[in-house]
Amino acid sequence: MEATVLPSEEEEEEERKNRFSINDDVDLLIEILERLDGRSLGVAACVCRLWSSVCRRDSVWEALCNRHVAGGGGGPGTRSVVAALGGYRRLYRLCVGPALDRLTGGPGRSGWASAATAAHLSLSLSLSLSLFSIDCYERLDGPQASLLFLCKPVNVP
Amino acid sequence: MLSSGTGKMTAREEEQDGGVDELLAALGYKVRSSDMADVALKLEQLEMAMGSSAAQDDAFLSHLASDTVHYNPSDLSTWLESMLSELNTPPPPLPSASIPNHQSNHLDLPPVPAAAAPASMLDPAECSTVTTVDLPTPRRQSEYDLKSIPSAVTAGSGRIVYGPEPPVELNARDRKRMRTSSSSSSSSRGGIGVGVVGVGGMGPSMPSATEASSMVAGPAAGALPVVVVDSQEAGIRLVHTLMACAEAVQQENLKAADALVKQISVLAISQGGAMRKVAGYFAEALARRIYRVHPQQDCSLDSAFSDMLQMHFYESCPYLKFAHFTANQAILEAFAGCRRVHVIDFGMKQGMQWPALMQALALRPGGPPSFRLTGIGPPQPDNTDALQQVGWKLAQFADTIHVDFQYRGYVANSLADLEPCMLGAEGAAGGNNGGDEEPEAVAVNSVLELHRLLARPGALEKVLITVRAVRPRIVTVVEQEANHNAGSFLERFTEALHYYSTMFDSLEGGCTAAAAAAAEVTAGGGQQDRVMSEVYLGRQICNVVACEGAERTERHETLGQWLGRMTRSGFEPVHLGSNAFKQAGMLLALFAGGDGYRVEEKDGCLTLGWHTRPLIATSAWRVAGVGDALSAAR
Numbered sequence: 034m035e036a037t038v039l040p041s042e043e044e045e046e047e048e049r050k051n052r053f054s055i056n057d058d059v060d061l062l063i064e065i066l067e068r069l070d071g072r073s074l075g076v077a078a079c080v081c082r083l084w085s086s087v088c089r090r091d092s093v094w095e096a097l098c099n100r101h102v103a104g105g106g107g108g109p110g111t112r113s114v115v116a117a118l119g120g121y122r123r124l125y126r127l128c129v130g131p132a133l134d135r136l137t138g139g140p141g142r143s144g145w146a147s148a149a150t151a152a153h154l155s156l157s158l159s160l161s162l163s164l165f166s167i168d169c170y171e172r173l174d175g176p177q178a179s180l181l182f183l184c185k186p187v188n189v190p
Numbered sequence: 191m192l193s194s195g196t197g198k199m200t201a202r203e204e205e206q207d208g209g210v211d212e213l214l215a216a217l218g219y220k221v222r223s224s225d226m227a228d229v230a231l232k233l234e235q236l237e238m239a240m241g242s243s244a245a246q247d248d249a250f251l252s253h254l255a256s257d258t259v260h261y262n263p264s265d266l267s268t269w270l271e272s273m274l275s276e277l278n279t280p281p282p283p284l285p286s287a288s289i290p291n292h293q294s295n296h297l298d299l300p301p302v303p304a305a306a307a308p309a310s311m312l313d314p315a316e317c318s319t320v321t322t323v324d325l326p327t328p329r330r331q332s333e334y335d336l337k338s339i340p341s342a343v344t345a346g347s348g349r350i351v352y353g354p355e356p357p358v359e360l361n362a363r364d365r366k367r368m369r370t371s372s373s374s375s376s377s378s379r380g381g382i383g384v385g386v387v388g389v390g391g392m393g394p395s396m397p398s399a400t401e402a403s404s405m406v407a408g409p410a411a412g413a414l415p416v417v418v419v420d421s422q423e424a425g426i427r428l429v430h431t432l433m434a435c436a437e438a439v440q441q442e443n444l445k446a447a448d449a450l451v452k453q454i455s456v457l458a459i460s461q462g463g464a465m466r467k468v469a470g471y472f473a474e475a476l477a478r479r480i481y482r483v484h485p486q487q488d489c490s491l492d493s494a495f496s497d498m499l500q501m502h503f504y505e506s507c508p509y510l511k512f513a514h515f516t517a518n519q520a521i522l523e524a525f526a527g528c529r530r531v532h533v534i535d536f537g538m539k540q541g542m543q544w545p546a547l548m549q550a551l552a553l554r555p556g557g558p559p560s561f562r563l564t565g566i567g568p569p570q571p572d573n574t575d576a577l578q579q580v581g582w583k584l585a586q587f588a589d590t591i592h593v594d595f596q597y598r599g600y601v602a603n604s605l606a607d608l609e610p611c612m613l614g615a616e617g618a619a620g621g622n623n624g625g626d627e628e629p630e631a632v633a634v635n636s637v638l639e640l641h642r643l644l645a646r647p648g649a650l651e652k653v654l655i656t657v658r659a660v661r662p663r664i665v666t667v668v669e670q671e672a673n674h675n676a677g678s679f680l681e682r683f684t685e686a687l688h689y690y691s692t693m694f695d696s697l698e699g700g701c702t703a704a705a706a707a708a709a710e711v712t713a714g715g716g717q718q719d720r721v722m723s724e725v726y727l728g729r730q731i732c733n734v735v736a737c738e739g740a741e742r743t744e745r746h747e748t749l750g751q752w753l754g755r756m757t758r759s760g761f762e763p764v765h766l767g768s769n770a771f772k773q774a775g776m777l778l779a780l781f782a783g784g785d786g787y788r789v790e791e792k793d794g795c796l797t798l799g800w801h802t803r804p805l806i807a808t809s810a811w812r813v814a815g816v817g818d819a820l821s822a823a824r
Contacts, residue, residue, distance in 0.1 A: 107553060114552050117590045132780050157776050162553070163515060163546035164780075170545035170587050 056083050063087055067096040071130045094121035098129050102158045115162070118169040127168055128161040225267050232270035239274070428457040428469055429687075435476055436683040447480050464694035471728040472687060475735035483736070493568045494576060496729070497539050502722030504542060507697055508787060509806045512774055512798045513637055514543040517666035519770040520810040521633045522550050524664035528631035531559045534613055534660065536605055536636040538565030541580040543637070545587050552591045560594040562630065564613060569601050577601060605639065606649040610659035632662040640752075641669055644745040654759040658813055664764060665811040669752060671797055671804040674734050675745040686734045689746075689805070693727055696800035699786045749795055749807045761811040765794030774798070 055062050066077055066087055074097065078088035087093065095112065098121050115121055133156070221229055435450035451473055458469035477483075504510045525531045531551070535543070544563060552558040563584065567577045577599030588595030602608055614630075634657050643649040657665060672689040674682055697720055733744040747755075753763065771791055778787045778798070790797045790804060797804035 108555075110553055110557075114549060114591050117592070118549070135780050157773055159550060159553075160515075160773055160776055162549055163518070166545040166549035166587075166591075167542060169590070170542070170583070173583050173586050 056081070059083070059087065063090070063093065067093050069097070071097060071125055071133075089122070091116070091121045094125050097121075098125055098161075101129055101133060102156050102161065104158060107158060111158070111162075115165075118162075118165050124161065124165050128164050129156060132156050132161065219265075221267065229267055229270065232267070232274060236270060236273050424457055424460040425465055428454065428461060428465065431457060432469065432472055432476075432687060433680075433684070436680050439476060439479060440679045444480055447476070451477050451480060464691065464698045467724055467728075468687070468691050468694050468731075471690070471724075471731045472683075472735060474728075475732045478732065478736035493570060494572075494574070496726075497576070499722055499726035499729070501540055501542075502719045503726045506716070506719035506723045508778055509798055510542075510637070512777060512789070512796075513668040513806060513808055514546065515777055516766060516770050516774055516796050516808040517635055517637070517668060517810075518543065518547045518550065519773065520664055520666050520764065520766055520808075521547060521635065523767065524633060524764075524810075524812075525551070525559065525631050528663075529559050529628050530562070530630040532562040532564070532614065532630045532632045534564045534566070534632065534634045534662075536566050536634070537639040538567045538577055538580055538599065541565065541584050543635070544584055548584075548588055548593050548595070549591060552593050558591075558593045560596070561588065562596040562614075563598070565597070565599045566602055566605065566608065567599065569603060575599075604646075604649065605643060605653045606646070608653070608656055610656050613656070613660050632660055634660065634662045634665040636666070637668040638670065640667060641675075641745045641747060642743040644675060644747070645740050645743050650755065651759060654756070654761070658760055661813065663812060665761065666808065667752065667756070667811065668806065668808045669749075670746040671749055671799070671807040672746045673748050673751065675747050676751075683735060686731065688803075690727060690731055692800050692803045693805060694724065696786060696805070697723055697727075699800070749792060749797065749809065752807075752809065753793065756809075756811050757814075760814050762814040763794050764810040764812050766791075766796050766808065766810055771796060 055065075062084070066074065066084070069077060074088050074093065078085045095115075115124055118124070136156075431450055431454050435447050435454060438444070438447035438450060454469055454473040454476075458466050458473065461469065500510070521533065533544070533547070535541075548558075548561060551561060563581075565577055565581065570576055581597035581599055585595050585597060600608070600612060614632075640650065640653070643653055670689070672685055674686050674689070676682075730744050733742055734746075737743075756763070771789060774789045774796060778789060786800050788799050788801065788804075790799065792804075792807070795807055795809040797807040799805045
């Protein structure tokens with residue numbers, strides 16, 4: 034973060050050369066943001082365009098979900114399935130986040146407090162994914178009407 | 191409502207001047223019309239004595255129920271005399287407690303009224319309330335009604351006005367009518383009679399006071415102090431009326447039943463929330479039964495419509511989600527290690543159970559198996575192929591998560607029409623594939639489908655034979671946990687009243703689901719889900735109460751009964767693991783109002799209920815004796 038502004042201009046000039054901006058090192062930024070809770074990530078996404086694009090990365094949300102899931106999340110297979118179902122950000126928004134809210138007694142608490150308590154909760158991955166897959170299924174459109182003529186019902190006499 | 195049939199009644203009464211009151215005689219009670227005032231007075235005194243003593247001393251009531259000798263109540267006057275002399279307590283000026291002593295969310299129904307003869311004494315009198323009130327008199331009747339409400343309702347203020355005070359003003363002609371209605375109003379108000387124990391209020395969100403009586407009072411309100419009826423007390427009266435009506439129907443006393451049904455509708459208005467809706471549905475079902483409306487239920491309604499209703503039920507409360515989740519756990523465990531799996535679903539509907547299973551299979555260590563699904567569904571009247579559409583949607587889903595998927599839909603009027611060859615019995619033995627591939631592991635899944643087969647004798651046995659022929663590794667059965675099939679109509683009615691009251695309570699208590707779809711559901715959507723769920727349940731109520739024979743398809747049976755049926759057909763239970771139990775508990779924690787729901791384990795099966803009452807049960811089965819062979823073959 035930028036240092037506080039000093040009174041004299043020369044010293045300011047010096048300071049500016051030695052300042053470190055977090056935005057210079059995106060990997061470091063990602064490392065830090067990956068440790069935030071859901072609400073803080075939402076807030077962080079409003080800071081600037083760089084932060085917003087980082088917060089949109091699924092890996093950040095994956096880290097968040099895996100922190101709260103028993104067993105630390107599944108293997109690489111899990112990642113591809115979650116990606117197919119809609120991604121970790123959506124998973125958090127629809128399943129993990131509301132579940133955490135429910136288990137910690139409701140949203141509206143400060144980000145820090147809920148992060149601390151939520152760290153001790155672990156949701157079931159299979160449960161979250163089950164609910165997530167139902168959501169994905171519900172969002173699917175039915176078959177295209179043009180293809181329906183291909184379906185022939187089998188009637189039991 | 192109150193005025194229908196009164197003209198005829200009053201004329202007949204006048205003819206019977208001096209003889210036995212004809213209305214009560216029709217119901218088995220001999221009371222002389224001239225004695226009516228006396229009888230009314232004694233009934234009030236008796237009720238007062240019993241009501242106050244019940245508040246203070248439960249032992250007294252139970253003494254009355256067990257140790258005393260009860261005379262034949264059909265001669266009301268002498269019976270009352272004997273009761274009063276036994277009690278031997280003068281009616282106190284003020285009762286100390288309200289009649290409903292405890293507020294529970296649960297409805298504690300009285301024991302089957304047939305066993306409590308004096309209690310039923312109250313009900314025929316109630317019936318006469320409705321039929322004898324003439325249009326000019328309701329004002330006076332309600333006047334009397336309002337003043338004689340137990341003062342406990344109005345927080346201890348006011349006094350009980352009993353006895354002859356109002357009737358003194360009436361002329362001789364009205365007096366008899368007045369007596370009849372006054373006796374019934376006082377007796378019906380009493381929630382406690384001999385043999386009735388512990389009746390509680392109903393519905394968690396009951397308003398503390400309603401304007402039921404002031405509605406009746408109408409134009410007379412100006413002259414009266416406005417006293418409101420405690421809705422809890424009206425709730426008790428409502429339950430009693432429901433029970434009385436059912437009993438009348440069972441005894442084929444359709445005149446009484448008709449009057450009581452109308453009374454139910456009036457009383458139901460005074461209630462709020464779950465109680466009103468339940469009473470409404472039961473009243474409608476009773477009316478259908480009484481008037482022999484054919485078809486007893488609107489069976490011409492689309493199966494698409496009932497599917498839609500079930501979808502809303504799925505969204506609004508966790509019962510079906512719980513069922514799917516626990517059944518999937520059992521199927522997943524049974525499929526461990528198999529490379530080819532086949533699921534047969536007896537009630538395909540929208541296929542909501544299968545995405546979660548497919549996802550779980552996809553995440554198995556070792557990758558997903560090839561998944562075959564056979565869906566059974568009823569014929570659609572408008573020729574749309576709902577089964578195939580669901581199949582397509584599931585295929586799309588399977589494609590996104592890269593699970594090899596095959597689907598086949600069967601349209602069948604009844605599960606008993608299925609043959610093992612249709613379900614691919616040869617496939618299980620490896621016949622279809624030339625035997626070079628691994629045989630498929632088969633699971634049969636039935637969610638709320640098997641009980642329908644009980645409407646036709648032999649149908650269930652045939653289906654279970656078919657299931658056995660398919661040689662499934664596991665059969666998952668989800669059924670309502672209630673006995674709505676055995677016993678007399680009255681027993682069935684009582685059971686159903688208890689069950690659906692609890693069900694409606696749970697809808698009130700925990701209406702919006704959390705997680706998954708919750709983000710998409712607005713407040714209005716949640717409301718719609720609940721309303722449609724109530725319609726869904728209402729249709730079941732109608733079927734249980736109004737239909738008989740082959741039309742009555744909602745023949746729910748308890749877990750114990752299914753255990754018997756399955757073991758007799760050659761199946762043995764498979765215990766659902768503790769893992770399933772824990773996950774089910776977690777699922778419920780996600781639901782708003784989730785504190786009311788309870789997951790319980792019973793004989794290796796899981797039940798989900800509201801507070802202390804289990805409402806739905808999941809059980810798993812395998813063909814008896816084959817278990818060892820299968821595990822050896824793995």
